[in-house]
Amino acid sequence: MRRTSFPRRVFLKSSGLAFLGLGLCPGFLRRAVAETTRPRRTLVFVFLRGGADGLSIVPPVGDPAYPAARPTLAIPRPGAEGGALALDGTFGLHPALAPLEPLWRSGALAAVHAAGLHGATRSHFDAQDFCESGTPGAKSTEDGWLNRCLQEIPEPRAGAFRAVALQGTLPRTLRGTAPAVAVEGLQGFRLSGHERLDSFEGLYAGAVDQALRSTGQEAFEALRAAASAELSARPPENGAVYARAPLARRLQDTARLLRGGVGLEVVATEMGGWDTHVAEGGSTGQLAGRLRELGEALAAFARDLGPRLSEVTVVVMTEFGRTVRENGNRGTDHGTGSVMLLLGGGVRGGRVHGGWRGLDGPGLFEDRDLAIGTDVRSVLAEALAATLRPPDLGRVFPGFTPSRVGAFD
Amino acid sequence: MDAASRLTTVALVLVGFAARASPPDSGGPGDGWSSEKQAVHVLNRLAYGPSPASLAEIESMGIQAWIDSQLRPAAIDDRAVEAKLAPFRSLQMSTAERLATYEPEVKLARQRGLDPADPETRARLAEELPMGALPRQMGAELIAARLIRATESRRQLEEVLLDFWFNHFNVAAQKGAVRWMLASYEQDALRPHLFGSFRDLLGAVAHHPAMLFYLDNWMSTREGFDLGALRRAGAPVPKKLAEGGKLGLNENYARELLELHTLGVDGGYTQADVREVARCFTGWGIDRPRQVGTFAFHPMAHDRGEKQVLGRTIAAGGGMEDGEQVLDLLTAHPSTARFLARKLAQKFVADEPPPALVERLAAVYLATRGDLTSVYHALFGSTEFWSDRAFGAKTKTPLEFTVSAVRALGGTTYGDVALVKALDGMGELLYRAQPPTGWPEVAAPWVNAGALVSRINFALALTAGRVPGTEVRLPEVARGAGASESVETLSRAVLHVPLSAATRATLLRAVAGEEDRMPDGETRSVDRAQVAGLLLGSPEFQKQ
Numbered sequence: 001m002r003r004t005s006f007p008r009r010v011f012l013k014s015s016g017l018a019f020l021g022l023g024l025c026p027g028f029l030r031r032a033v034a035e036t037t038r039p040r041r042t043l044v045f046v047f048l049r050g051g052a053d054g055l056s057i058v059p060p061v062g063d064p065a066y067p068a069a070r071p072t073l074a075i076p077r078p079g080a081e082g083g084a085l086a087l088d089g090t091f092g093l094h095p096a097l098a099p100l101e102p103l104w105r106s107g108a109l110a111a112v113h114a115a116g117l118h119g120a121t122r123s124h125f126d127a128q129d130f131c132e133s134g135t136p137g138a139k140s141t142e143d144g145w146l147n148r149c150l151q152e153i154p155e156p157r158a159g160a161f162r163a164v165a166l167q168g169t170l171p172r173t174l175r176g177t178a179p180a181v182a183v184e185g186l187q188g189f190r191l192s193g194h195e196r197l198d199s200f201e202g203l204y205a206g207a208v209d210q211a212l213r214s215t216g217q218e219a220f221e222a223l224r225a226a227a228s229a230e231l232s233a234r235p236p237e238n239g240a241v242y243a244r245a246p247l248a249r250r251l252q253d254t255a256r257l258l259r260g261g262v263g264l265e266v267v268a269t270e271m272g273g274w275d276t277h278v279a280e281g282g283s284t285g286q287l288a289g290r291l292r293e294l295g296e297a298l299a300a301f302a303r304d305l306g307p308r309l310s311e312v313t314v315v316v317m318t319e320f321g322r323t324v325r326e327n328g329n330r331g332t333d334h335g336t337g338s339v340m341l342l343l344g345g346g347v348r349g350g351r352v353h354g355g356w357r358g359l360d361g362p363g364l365f366e367d368r369d370l371a372i373g374t375d376v377r378s379v380l381a382e383a384l385a386a387t388l389r390p391p392d393l394g395r396v397f398p399g400f401t402p403s404r405v406g407a408f409d
Numbered sequence: 410m411d412a413a414s415r416l417t418t419v420a421l422v423l424v425g426f427a428a429r430a431s432p433p434d435s436g437g438p439g440d441g442w443s444s445e446k447q448a449v450h451v452l453n454r455l456a457y458g459p460s461p462a463s464l465a466e467i468e469s470m471g472i473q474a475w476i477d478s479q480l481r482p483a484a485i486d487d488r489a490v491e492a493k494l495a496p497f498r499s500l501q502m503s504t505a506e507r508l509a510t511y512e513p514e515v516k517l518a519r520q521r522g523l524d525p526a527d528p529e530t531r532a533r534l535a536e537e538l539p540m541g542a543l544p545r546q547m548g549a550e551l552i553a554a555r556l557i558r559a560t561e562s563r564r565q566l567e568e569v570l571l572d573f574w575f576n577h578f579n580v581a582a583q584k585g586a587v588r589w590m591l592a593s594y595e596q597d598a599l600r601p602h603l604f605g606s607f608r609d610l611l612g613a614v615a616h617h618p619a620m621l622f623y624l625d626n627w628m629s630t631r632e633g634f635d636l637g638a639l640r641r642a643g644a645p646v647p648k649k650l651a652e653g654g655k656l657g658l659n660e661n662y663a664r665e666l667l668e669l670h671t672l673g674v675d676g677g678y679t680q681a682d683v684r685e686v687a688r689c690f691t692g693w694g695i696d697r698p699r700q701v702g703t704f705a706f707h708p709m710a711h712d713r714g715e716k717q718v719l720g721r722t723i724a725a726g727g728g729m730e731d732g733e734q735v736l737d738l739l740t741a742h743p744s745t746a747r748f749l750a751r752k753l754a755q756k757f758v759a760d761e762p763p764p765a766l767v768e769r770l771a772a773v774y775l776a777t778r779g780d781l782t783s784v785y786h787a788l789f790g791s792t793e794f795w796s797d798r799a800f801g802a803k804t805k806t807p808l809e810f811t812v813s814a815v816r817a818l819g820g821t822t823y824g825d826v827a828l829v830k831a832l833d834g835m836g837e838l839l840y841r842a843q844p845p846t847g848w849p850e851v852a853a854p855w856v857n858a859g860a861l862v863s864r865i866n867f868a869l870a871l872t873a874g875r876v877p878g879t880e881v882r883l884p885e886v887a888r889g890a891g892a893s894e895s896v897e898t899l900s901r902a903v904l905h906v907p908l909s910a911a912t913r914a915t916l917l918r919a920v921a922g923e924e925d926r927m928p929d930g931e932t933r934s935v936d937r938a939q940v941a942g943l944l945l946g947s948p949e950f951q952k953q
Binding site: 049122160165168175196199203206208209216277333366 | 629630656658659668683804856857862914918942951
């Protein structure tokens with residue numbers, strides 16, 4: 001069997017955006033990138049699609065405006081029945097995220113509040129698009145910020161699993177000239193006629209369609225790597241138990257890839273069901289169900305990795321938050337600012353980052369939404385500086401100068 | 410001749426003029442193409458790919474007559490498929506009958522004193538109850554019917570358009586009561602209007618409980634609407650509803666109506682317009698969604714104040730007609746014309762459609778006040794549709810790939826679970842696209858490593874006869890034909906395009922491997938299933 005048939009990296013070409021971003025990388029991030037010799041960390045990006053309600057995930061239970069705006073939805077104060085888990089004087093953690101509490105206490109988990117994307121919209125489609133392209137307002141951007149980061153740190157000899165989307169389709173975040181594969185799960189990722197692999201590889205090498213040609217090469221290389229590392233057979237460690245839910249399965253596959261020694265640097269995955277217009281629920285109910293699934297999956301992943309969690313950084317975010325006041329159907333409509341969660345290596349954990357400006361006055365946007373206190377790109381830039389360390393973050397987020405959030409060491 | 414058909418005629422003349430005004434070398438539709446190439450192109454776009462029967466149909470009718478007949482599907486005899494669908498009981502029921510027949514698992518669990526929140530209980534219930542009594546039976550029948558029609562119906566364009574408009578007006582089975590309403594949504598709201606006026610289609614969708622439920626409009630009321638107060642005043646409001654407190658506006662449908670159904674996200678509306686449109690649609694609801702499930706307008710929930718939508722005033726004191734006025738306004742809006750024209754051109758010509766074509770189609774839309782058949786007609790007669798750049802330029806969606814593979818081998822299907830699972834594995838879960846954008850039409854989201862491996866696995870399984878409920882007939886090769894001749898015959902029958910030298914060499918190498926293993930040194934005819942599997946899994950077959 002031929003092991004490496006084609007020089008698959010020939011498709012790497014410089015991004016057209018590269019010229020726009022010069023000089024926009026602040027000194028503190030340049031130093032973070034330059035002043036270290038430790039190996040790069042793996043970045044796991046979890047996108048909550050649908051607009052997750054940050055005011056229920058990390059509720060400002062200490063803010064008197066909070067229960068007033070949310071008569072039926074507000075998460076009660078810590079200590080009350082169904083109350084939030086106390087984080088600090090202002091914030092609590094949704095009780096369904098209880099599996100994450102030990103990680104908060106140990107300093108592995110942090111939140112950034114009132115995070116969002118300036119100049120975005122309340123359209124799911126556009127807001128997700130802008131979050132993934134990293135260029136709000138510019139629809140013609142072809143690639144995603146995570147792919148541009150990979151373009152900044154080319155690895156001509158990287159394996160097929162360097163950048164992986166664990167979901168059915170390659171998300172916008174990872175689209176671009178740097179190779180990336182998308183697989184729904186490792187279990188089903190094999191060719192039923194393995195002896196045909198060489199033939200199909202030949203067929204796709206000759207494909208006229210460039211996307212099919214490069215995807216084919218990535219697919220066949222990944223098939224070989226997955227088979228030889230026996231990735232799908234690896235059991236969880238440290239007594240971790242993953243629930244039978246999509247995100248849990250995807251994070252389990254992430255752990256398998258990490259242990260498989262296949263050169264994993266980036267994982268992108270997603271979770272849906274956050275668009276809670278009707279009957280959102282408070283401590284229990286619709287949103288609580290989604291949060292339980294999220295919390296259990298992240299906690300199992302952290303446990304599975306054990307000390308290796310320090311080699312990985314997980315970033316959880318959504319396209320926008322929801323209206324501060326609940327709507328007429330005990331739900332919330334599309335809003336602006338929300339919350340981000342950060343877990344793992346490099347995270348300055350056990351605290352809520354981002355300046356909190358309350359739920360009225362400057363903290364309220366257009367008299368309805370949580371105003372953005374922190375641009376998500378500032379947080380993503382710090383996360384990249386702490387993990388993949390691209391030499392020029394200005395090319396990853398062209399035209400944007402990150403502000404200091406201090407969410408990472 | 411009434412005003413509308415006069416306008417249609419004017420629009421068609423305009424389109425004809427546009428075609429003549431194009432560069433001389435492009436000539437008329439399909440000029441310079443062999444009749445086989447014309448047929449293959451049309452079947453790739455207006456149908457789910459060429460099948461031996463559909464190619465023969467075009468050959469006997471002529472290409473233009475075939476296209477024209479597809480634009481009038483009611484006249485096409487499709488009794489064979491209708492007969493095949495007759496056993497699907499759930500598709501012939503009303504929504505109310507479906508709600509009564511296929512009770513939710515949760516309800517059945519409670520009747521047996523079991524905890525419906527426990528997944529184990531639900532699994533046990535599924536085993537104890539006959540499949541035919543469970544709601545999932547409806548989904549299985551709906552999906553099977555869709556796959557059978559796509560594969561075998563002679564009204565191919567209707568099936569292609571159904572898929573297009575379903576995605577345009579997407580609803581998802583997993584949201585609440587929607588799954589009991591899906592069959593009606595497809596049969597009553599979409600199918601009757603696929604070839605009619607956009608206003609009728611838009612109106613049928615806006616009135617349909619599936620959409621009202623999916624985008625929450627049935628819950629949207631004027632601000633402060635108080636059911637408790639109504640009950641106290643003696644109105645027949647159920648106690649449970651009355652305890653729900655005050656209701657109010659929900660923006661979900663209004664926003665998607667503007668962004669996804671009509672104007673497009675850059676169509677020139679504001680957040681204020683979203684709220685005003687939502688106010689217009691307050692009271693558009695559903696009569697008991699889990700028992701009756703038909704449209705109902707609730708006058709008391711309607712906001713009777715004045716509204717400003719896209720700079721137009723909708724006078725105070727209106728009722729249900731407020732919403733109708735909004736739909737009129739949106740239908741006639743140039744942004745809607747351009748948005749729909751672009752989507753249709755993207756579907757039938759190229760992922761990045763030529764702007765000139767989009768402008769011309771938008772003009773036809775406006776001139777005919779949104780007559781969809783006029784737009785289709787203009788599209789299928791355009792030089793862009795018949796250009797070399799358009800030929801084979803689209804990447805098949807998983808549904809298109811799966812069905813076209815069965816059709817290419819003259820196959821038939823019962824749309825059984827094996828076929829559905831294969832489609833799921835490629836990423837397209839029929840009726841379960843969760844976001845309101847539906848499943849994407851363009852290539853980029855579908856072309857990735859995992860999905861590609863799933864496509865190849867399906868090609869191998871189908872040709873090896875390992876997809877129960879779906880059968881194919883492998884093309885014949887001449888007795889005694891050599892490997893080269895056999896590969897040539899099979900690839901012409903499956904791909905209809907000449908093989909590149911590299912592809913031919915790869916296929917011959919794969920076949921040669923088999924011959925090497927022959928013990929007696931005799932030439933055995935090639936393994937047709939194997940070659941067909943490679944062909945259906947090839948990059949060429951992913952395109953249309």
